[in-house]
Amino acid sequence: NPLATGVASGPDQRLFDLGKWPLERWVEECFDPGTPHEIVIESIDAECRDDLSRNPDRTATARIQRRAVGAKVFEGAIAGNPAVFFCRDSRVSGGATGDLEGRKYVAACYYAFLRDVPLYVWNDGAGANVREGMIALNRAAQGFLMNALIGRPVGYHRFREVARAVEDPVLLSLFDEIDRSFGFPLPEHASGRPRSFVSVAVGVGSATGLDVYGSSQACIQIMLDAEQSYRALTGAGVIRAVTGESLTNYEIGGARVMGRWTGTVDLVARDRIELMRHVRRIHNLCSQRRHDRVIARRGANVDALDEGFTDTILTESQVVANVDAGSFLPFKGEYVEAAALLGGFARLGGKPVLIMGPRSDAGVRSFASLVRTKELLRSAAKMRAPRILVFGRRWYRAVEGEGDAAIGMQMDVVRELARPGPPRVHVVTRVDGLRLVTLNSQADATIYVRRATDTDNERRFAAQVATFQVDALHDAFDLANRLLGYFELRDGHVPVVPPAAPPRIPIDVAQPFDVVVDVIGCVFDAESFVEFHRDDRAQGGSTLITGLATLDGRVVAVIADQPKHGGGPDAPGTEKFRVFMEFVERNRFPLVMLSNAPGFVPGTKQERLRIQQIGGESLDVNALSTVPVVSVVLNQNFGGRQIHAFSRFLRPGVVYLTLDRTILAVMGGPAAFDLFHGRRYRELAAVGKGGEAEAMRNEFLDEFNRKALAGADAASTGAVDWTVGGADALRDHIMRALLVAISKAVAPVDSAG
Secondary structure: OOOOOOOOOOHHHHHHHHHOHHHHHHHHHHHOOOOOOOOOHHHHHHHHHHHHHHHHOOOOOHHHHHHOOOOOEEEEEEEEEEEEEEEEEEOOHHHHHHHHHHHHHHHHHHHHHHOOOEEEEEEEEOOOOOHEEEEEHHHHHHHHHHHHHHHHOOOOHHHHHOOOOOOOOHHHHHHHHHHHHHHOOOHHHHOOOOOOOEEEEEEEEEEOOOOHHHHHHHOEEEOOOOOOOOEOOOHHHHHHHHOOOOOOOHHHHOOHHHHHHHOOOOOOEOHHHHHHHHHHHHHHHHHHOOOOOOOOOOOOOHHHHOOOOOOOOOOOOHHHHHOOHHOEEOOOOOOOOOOOEEEEEEEEEEEEEEEEEEOOOOOOOOOHHHHHHHHHHHHHHHHHHOEEEEEOOOOEEEOEEEEOHHHHHHHHHHHHHHOOOOEEEEEOOOOOHOOOHHHHHHOOEEEEEOOOOOHHHHHHHHHHHEEEOOOHHHHHHHHHHHHHHHOOOOOOOOOOOOOOOOOOOOOOOOOOOHHHHHHHHOOOOOOOOOEEHHHHHOOOOOEEEEEEEEEEOOOEEEEEEEEOOOOOHHHHHHHHHHHHHHHHHHHHHOOOEEEEOOOOOOOOOOOHHHHHHHHHHHHHHHHHHOEEEEEEEEEEEEHHHHHOOOOOOOOOEEEEEOOOOOOOEEEOOHHHHHHHHHHHHHHHOOOOHHHHHHHHHHHHHHHHHHEEHHHHHHHHOOOOOOOOOOOOHHHHHHHHHHHHHHHHHHOOOOOOO
């Protein structure tokens, strides 16, 4: 081998002769020059050195071969961003995993996760070390636990809690050693979740037995297409002895089988150069995660691409034109019979996202496409990557007489969609796609791309069902980026741009005003409010306002009554309230509730629309929710609506504010007068004593309104935390109240901790 002749040692030369590279060569070629260094775990690596002194009668070579650790851990930089490599060393016991190798793998996972650095596991091994027996299997089991933990969207505290619950003093001592040696937990990791960590299995040699399962647990799987690179639970020799089949290891589990026929690996590299290119692209995808308000498009003509909307729903060209730097990395792209599905990862506004959908309006119909759908969703969950699903009339087109395997896989896909995970946005390009209830029910937002050929009925239906509507595919990607940015920034802050003017709330409660323009636009950060279901409201749907905004740089959910149209909540509005509140709780957004309602809309129509049951369901959701809530009453709120809109007594974690002039009562003054004195009023009026009747009425209303002021009855009963002198100060008081609410918030009722 010209790369090694006259330079490599005997074991290294044998690897070169087999067409492989020693692990040090991969480290040298992948990391930026001068950055890699080996991470030494003293309790593991020292055992090799100590064995020399304990066994002085053995030859040095024998002692080292017996006790050398068949794995190494390196840290360095790839394109300037840190990375950790765990490398199995096939020069030591064929790369088999024993006690020391198992401990070192656990240490690498623990270190990389807490450092929030991508972990690349380079596989060229031989499964469990047969000579070491059960201890090798025990360490493998602990490795599987770490794989499962680091592949879930858990926070640092939860990760450490589970890792340290193992009943193994050796591992607990190992964790303590890493904490001491590297200063964990780091202060910046005291809260939140890892942002850059991802586990990547890189197959460059043999992987058998337990190593195969470990690779399948990784977030991303890459494999080199070479004769000596394969994955098989049982090798060719065992298969030949048991079944009589005469196949090579490559024919059993080489890259062509794993990529093309089973769809097991995500990316296949034709040679070492392409493999290193894959590593760098993945590293660029996952590192330095952030949110940019604008997609860094490469400059393609997105309008021209949008005009190609016929029976083609999603093409690679359209994706490339709508993501950062035009860089899209398809996953499982070589999987036979799954080509009808386009799927892969890209950066959108600085963050990694999964973009996936059928290429045509006919949807997908193969078992392989269902497998690919499920596994890409799982990869996104493990990578903590938001998901954008693009489709037309259908996602999956069933085939008559399809077997139980296809039906079972459909059920798996549905379960995967229902499982809690990263945010999911659906981009729908045909009205019929909005009717896919099972598919759309768990989406965080649905964006419908309007078509010039839509009928009036289709447009009305789309307005009622879709969360948002846009006119072009590139508009859908821009909106998706803005929405996903709010999810990305839940635990952080964005630059603050204060509103240009203070809120404008009329003193006369009977005077209508636009809560979006006059309050929301003047309380929350400038231009930050994104309204949900605005098109439905514009076409006569519920007047309740819902959406996301930022307040002093913090992302919050907003629910508001709309006095411009009366403000009275009805059955459709209460249902909209419940659905949005479930979204808020699921995604852990703090809530600012702006109430200004005369009470629930009365009448037989509302009763026929099931207002009682709808209201009860909504109360359940509100009372059991646990997100921090700032409940602000502007001019008025009455009766059950005052409770429903997050009364301070409804549940913990609510801070309740009003203006000084706000009216809070069981019912409005005129209705209360009619209830108590209506008969007497009418009697006086009937006998010509209208002046006396009016005086009685005015006296009652004056006394009623005095008692109903927020600073009176409500304050004395503890219903109000504090009142605000004027609308000009409302933003500052809501910001203060939000911090109080966050400090009072409780854990979710069904939380596992």
